[in-house]
Amino acid sequence: MLVLASIILLYSCDKDYNAIGGDLIGDNHFDFSTYTSNVIAYNQKVGPVQSNDLAVNGLGIYTNPAFGTTTANFATQVSLSSLSPEIGMNPVIDSVYLDVPYFVDASKTKPNANGGSIYELDSIYGAIDAKIKLSVYESGYFMRDLDPAGGFQSAQRYYTNQNADFDGKKIGNRLNDGANTAQNDAFFFDPAQHVEITTDATGKITKTYVAPRMRLKLNKSFFDSKIIHAPAGKLATADVFKEYFRGLYFKVEKSGSNAGNLALLNFKLGKIIIKYKEDLSTTVGTVVTVTRVDKSIDLNMTGNSVSLLEQTNTNAVYSNATASPNTVDGDENLFVKGGEGSMAILGLFSTPGELTTLRSNGWLINEANLIFHIDSDKMKDVAGVKVFEPNRVYLYDLTNNRPVVDYFNDATTGTNPKNGKLLYGGSINKETSANGRGLTYKIRITNQIRNLIKNTDSTNVKLGLVVTEDINTVTSNYLKTPNSFTSQVPKANVMNPLGTILYGGKSTVPLDKRLKLEIFYTKPN
Template identity: 30%
Template sequence: MNLKNVLIKITAIVAVVFTAVSCDDDFNSVGSEVIGDVNFEDDEYSAVPIAYSKRFEKVQTSGLPNNLLGVYNDPVYGPSVYSMVSEVLPSQFNPSFGRDAILDSVVLNLPYFSTITETNTEDGVVTNTFELDSVYGSNNIKLSIYHSNYFLRDFDVDEGAEEIQVYYSDDITENFGPSLENRLLFTEQNFRPSANEIRLLTETEDDATDDTDADGTEFSTFIPALRLVLASEDAAAAATVLNPDNTRVGNQELINYFTSLFLDKEGSIELSNPNNFRNYFRGLYFKAESITDDGSLVFFDISDANLTLHYSFETDNVDEEDEDGDGNITEFLRGEGSFILNFSNNIVNSIDFNFANATLNDGTSFENALDNQDEVNGEANLFLKGGEGSYAVLDFFNGMVTNEDGELENELDFLKRQNWLVNEASMKIYINQDEMVSGDTEPERIYIFNSENGAVLVDFLADPTSNQTSPILSVTNHLGRISRDSDENGEFYKIRLTRHLINILNEDIDNVKLGLSVSQNVNVVENAEGFTPNNTEDEVIPFSSVISHEGTILYGNGANVPEEKRLKLDIFYTRSKN
């Protein structure tokens, strides 16, 4: 090996090491030094992909990592309504409720994501102030909760009961039918999530914190939650409620209904095992309805939610001290018990959304624009919408370019011949501010993936920030957060694809089309199924897009896009001048 080749390899290694440790946003020169008689220089190449959008008619909403409930009106794409049906399972089977069991109340508790922002202590009483993390909008909606009689099966009978049953965003409204509304349990005509700490007298539950006020009155506190209490008429009248957001509803008929469903079924096969119980009780249906064009949308972890039956029963101890003050010292004292139902197994969201309800500035409906995409030449706008929405397809390196001999050549073949040392490959994806309503409603993150199988790219796996648990701070080298101007309007997202490009040029991976979507949480890398118009085969869409309520409009590669904002992959490289 001659000295010239040795020097070339040494210089290349130094350049690679320098690039690996550099985290600057912009390209740093790593060549351009003359070593021996070899001269290197830095340069840049821009690859313009064919880019267009696809919309979904329905997306998978079973198996979601988190769930949504309520109404959200996107300022660009219009309203979406999220409802939900879920199975519940008891924390124990074959329960024994005790002698002469009487149901006192039924409590539904769905905690919100929240953080404590302030803690005050006055007269020995601690009061916490909370901020809700994942509530969007501040207007009232109508919320109804039903005992559902629709059976959510585990396996797809159309596939010979060998495949897991997948449920979609339109199943609740289009396919499940009237059995969902088997029995109305609760109704809130003007529901709006509250950040108030919940305080209740004489309540003792596993997720409560006990405290005592200055008068010695004991009470329990809970984090902010959707909390509804159904009680007997007597219990509702006797209870003292410290938090007006969580009132008791007295309804003896429904207390009797739950008594017949559970307490009267002690020892029955219906309460003996999970399969029997699921077929018996079926589940709960949460139906959201809009009151005005705007509403409130709650993003929550339903694994922390439950429906709890509180009951009393006769003990073996006699009330000799007349503790209840009724003058009878021969009756038996009563004890208290609870029967907890947890949300589990099949949980399905519905998403009621229509692209036809909103238009671009030129009056074209989003539905019409998305159904007439130019997949050969690409489009000027890329439409990214979470939920039952849309994503973009990026097709790189399949066009023809003019090579150094003035001849047309396939772009990928041309790039492979260059033998460049690639220092960075990245693209700034600009937001079309003329079509967007900028501000807080713009998605903080977007997400790029293999459109064939939904897999993340190698740059995701190699990102040194990928170990961050916060979805805002995680994978920020590969998937840059939104960049905003001085007025906090979104300008662009920057995505780095350096390792992905190197693997393509080295023929370690195939050059597949890439998908681009919004993301509620870039740490969620599992994928859902979705169906686009006129396509009988399912397509891949990340769960992180399905659970996102937001949308954006980005510039594509169309000829009428301003040159400085045109979508392109900028490849920064080092090469020998010889």
């Protein structure tokens, strides 16, 4: 019995070693044998997709010659930071401004000799100093919480192609109507810090340095009427206020001949700050003294929101590829784009009897990878226009609309939360030069393949490939019109405005660029 127990123990250790070691061997595959399998991969158009309440939203205009032009508008509800604000006598507004912070690259932030810091903006696509025409309106479109078509049992969905609905319901003139064109007709995402100067009661002056942000002066008369002198009861409850002030609509257009650019923003961190003065009465004995005091009211940019995308000047090659995919032999190029973009669908082990043979071999699977090669010719800069590449792609179980096993099993983290899942992969591999272009995306699906080969009752599911803005976000949003393969796409794909062109697995693709499944294994003794 002791000998038998020892044999079982040694055999178990050997199996565990192979299972665990498969996640550690990296690109050094020692003396493992290699098996490559053809992959049938083809394009699928996404089209209008649910885009309400995203973590980040695009704003601006971005043109990628390989795909076309994306114009990103935005609408949001607003809420009072404090209901029923106490507004005293003779209130007069000093200023109203909208404030939304930008993303900055912390690794490139430098001290400023004059105080504060020098910043470089992150998540800006297009020339950094490009201009766009930006108009902020009061929105007349009421954004419901619940969908009446679902008997008020399900959340209301809003979609990327609803810009005309919101544009048609905007009220009055734009609110950012000041003389400074940098805040409207020639707006740009300014990387400069803001300096705020305050003076206390003793006359002491304090400077505060604030990181770059969108800061727009808004029409004082509008907010005096809408907030300071609001009708009775309109500021008393959240529901009444949402109906009374339905929110803001951000509309972008080209500014003259400028190509424009697009930024990703977290509007939920945004605010509208109303600063005003009012009378404060104090009574000492029979003497009443009236002084002017500074007050403020904040409106948070929270509640329902929606990213509104318009696609124009679409590249004909891209349109044709997504309109007529080859689902039998696969496509030569895979066009993977976020927003109202497109995805790739992958089928593994398409050769008849292949999976059955692999299961009968009894191999120990040490590692399995999919390596996607970027078509650098189609993704190169055109006429001086920089083409931005997605930092990451995401492969998932399309059949069941969930992550693959390797995603769940990967607990690795990066210095940035968005850079986690390091073993699972999907991050872009670039040339080593300073402005090197992308070469490949590698995704490890060792456990997905190991389970499929080991368990005869496992289903060989379709896989989906999309770009992603955040690898940690794997929930899905609904397509407005489901296709024959799916009714949803990952939410993080909707946030990302970028796209890439990859080589597919079709036999006409050069062998060194062709998409294949690589399996590293050891044979049982």
